[in-house]
Amino acid sequence: MTDNPTAPRVAPMTYNARGNPVHTWTLTPSHITDPVHCILPPDGVLPVIFVPGIMGSNLKSKPEKGKAKKKTGPVWRLDAGFMGKNMWLAVNWMNKKAGIRQQLLHPARVEVDNEGAVPERPAGTVMASPELDKKKTILALTKRYEERGWGEVSETSYHAFLLWLEDALNNEFLPHKWPQFDIQPEHLHTVAVEPGPTHITQLKPELPIAMPGLGATLTAQLPSIISDELVARGDYRMPVHACGYNWLDSNDSAASRLAERINELMHQYGRNCQQVILVTHSMGGLVARRCAQLPGMADKIAGVVHGVMPATGAPVAYRRCKVGMSDEDPIAGAVIGPSGQEVTAVFAQAPGALQLLPTQDYTPGWLRLVDERGAPAMPRQPVKDPYEEIYLRRDRWWGLLREEWLAPKGGDPITWENFEENISEAKQFHHKIAGSYHPQTYVYYGNDDKHPSFESITWEMQRGSRLNGPNASRPDAFTVSNLQMHEVRDDGRSPVYVGGQAEAIAPPRGDPDMPVKTVQTSYWELHCRMQDGAGDGTVPVSSGRAPVMLARKDSIRQQVQAPGFDHEASYANPLTQQFTLYSLIKIAAKAKRPLCVG
Template identity: 25%
Template sequence: MSHSSVQYCPKSFAVPIIFVPGLMGSRLRIKQDKRIVWEPLDNIGNAIRLARSNAVEKRAELIGLDAAPYSPDYLEVDLGESNPQHPFLQERIDRGWGGVLQGSYSGFLAWLQVSATLPENGLLPRGCSALHYEVWAPPYNWTDDNLNSGRDLGDTVRKALEGTAKKYQGTDVQVLKPIIITHSMGGLVSRAYTQLHGGAEEVHGVIHGALPCEGAPAAYKRILAGFEGAGIERHVLGANQQEVTATAANMPGVLQLLPNQWHKTVNGAKAWLHCTGKDGSKLWSKPAANPYSEIYSNQSDWWRLVYKEHLNPGSDNESEAYISYVKALKNAESFHAQLGPSAFHPNPRMFYSDDTEHSSWDSVEWKQTETEDIPPDDTFQDTNGRGIFTWSRMVLVVDFGGFEPVPRLITHYELQPANAPGDGTVHSGSGLHVSGPMSLPINPGFEHQPAFDSKEARRLTKEWLFEMVEEQL
């Protein structure tokens, strides 16, 4: 028998698959007393409690009690518990399945483990007589810096490889190098691991889904106006400016989802924040160069990202909260500077939604709708916390024979709806302009959170996994 015929003799293979969830996709508890603060297991009671809480209460749950500044040691992941009646589930608990968002991920994880190896055309990857995927889903502290989460991901990759090797020890099954699959923010965690923590050689390839490669303007919109719709993010992180600033704007991981210095709109433009006059004329566009200094740390313009009095509403020390926020911003800018626009694993794939049925913000527009385009100096500002800023002037009116000061509306700016193709959170430009991965659009597309429930997303994932298996044979 020739050497070449031996080389392609079909064998059995096993591949460790590590799935990295997105924002709010991991179960979190307070490290000190082990009390669960975020339960991503479709727990209605948990959602109702958080929905009824105000900005101070939400911040206390997610950032720290007694108006403490953000600390990465306040929260930790919770892996969940196996059911004593079904001890076979312990393996999945050990692999992290119980600590991730069940509604979005449990079906996909089960599909990966059981069905993704079944060939559509009856043919396994060339050289395979049998193929096994061993799926891990490590939860992580999504409030923390993605650089820290990326470091911890390396521990899971090594554990997955060792666990798979141990499972098939003594059999004729050959274990291949691990493959990572990511959703949304999980892609930043993975990129931090492979490109900044030296993990690229430890995995064969990475598949990204719904990745905000260079951030998403939706993050700006939601901090300034709250989360839209009826999703769980609205209940947990906030429905208005006050609530989301008190929670998300204190989280280093979330700040790394803001449009960074490399961001481009669907049309390729660098400026993504605009203000238009009543007649539709462009009054200004930002950023000219750096969104961190021009928009995020800005404290002089009304359209700035953060009003520092909302960062820690339970404390009288606005300066301390703002200093902590600016430190997290600088870390975010540094994180993206280290990654750059092309820091991906050498063997990457990516899919993204590209239809207007799931409109997304690739840019954010504030439109003037009342009277004067630019607020006069003698007016005072007010906001409803949901995307409307108004300026009024006090005028005297006759009231019962005297004069009574009352506000009169002068100028009114309103946030405009999303109108770019995408998945409702990440616009298609994130995939269109990405530098590095093989990046394919899906149209009709999908909603951001259940991205991996899309039939086309699963088809691509299966196809890419088969390709990556063949590459290793």
């Protein structure tokens, strides 16, 4: 019995592994005859599947075919450690040599690791039976989150957002009680329920409903939510799942894995699950676009929300292959690859990574060389085809990569022919998804001068130091632009040197205890400039806003730009969270109706 004898008795509810509600109640003495209420959530199920960006899925090693069976272990683990920082990545990948990277981060030697960290608190439809003790509660919640796929994706980057989304979508199923919407008394009316005197509160039809969390910036870009859309969305439970993928392998393979996950979930939830919704981050958007093209999949997807997607690629992918990441972010660079040698060792053998390069639809001429006065030193590249004109260029120093970096010391080298095959696969993938978007697509991208991105890549000629002789003549800009790989000195960092050599400087006054310093002499230093445009720190505005400009048919329902966030943490921003919720409402309102409501 309850402390308040007049209060109705309500049976506690949890959800089982199939996502169905389960009510529990202990039998009471026969003289207690008041009814026990089982409050039912909606029967319809419209799962939301989150698809992460590159490097956002946990990976583990897998045994190689034909070799003795060995224990697999994590290769890329994205759990939050000390004070929320990913210490695992730092310990295991900080300043790893190129050969080790090439060995371990090979697409054929890894697979998705589903044993990453998961939350220990309930959220939305993820809950444990109330009679369990703390330890058993955590075990029960862990099992549920693992079943949802949350252990496959980065805890540090995504779990806070996924928890927020699960709570926002599944804590309350009566639309007029949703706190994210400005529901006023005049929006409501009561309806009698027959038989009996019971009345229920409902939203009046066809009324615009404000969503304060969107703020003035996004509200000005978007049409209002309509009360009918909130009511239609209220027909569903919207459990939040995640689907990691092998981001080293082609996004074609990742799309197939996502399609399998969609089919599994629709089978799991049964006849009242007719479709799913995809929410993507960065490269996950390319995966989702390809998935929607697979046979029968577009009809199983109600809609897609793309966040900070490099719709036509990003020039920073070229830059990191040339000079690494240490000058962008020394800490992240030490993990991802401080120089071009470490990045190339992985990048060249990873079709998924190569598919982030600027596509044929990226604005031509994004690669340039300027002389010491800032004047063009060569025609801007590419003119038309980035694959042949830049990525497979072996006869110019500004081509994508140096062939000798394909065979780092201690690695498992690949050949130039292997690399050509991977570039060809990237080109084919780019052509497959070009202009192709699901008919119900919502997009947000970053546009902030405080988070500059590489709209283009500019190599700048600067005079070198300590020339070989006072009368030494420098090669002119035309000559420099046509130098081959072996005619420049390049250790995978900016600058690249033309002529000269590394020279030791003797300690002053012959002091033997002073360290010997080394300087680079050269005719020219070729510096790779830093960011030159607005964006989110990774994806430039031109690529972020490309969907609405390039999409075939009328498939982009809404596309917004927003300031105030960087690429990795974009879903931690309240504006992007609210836009995601807005988009999910709009998509759910047009989704296939669950069979339970006809």
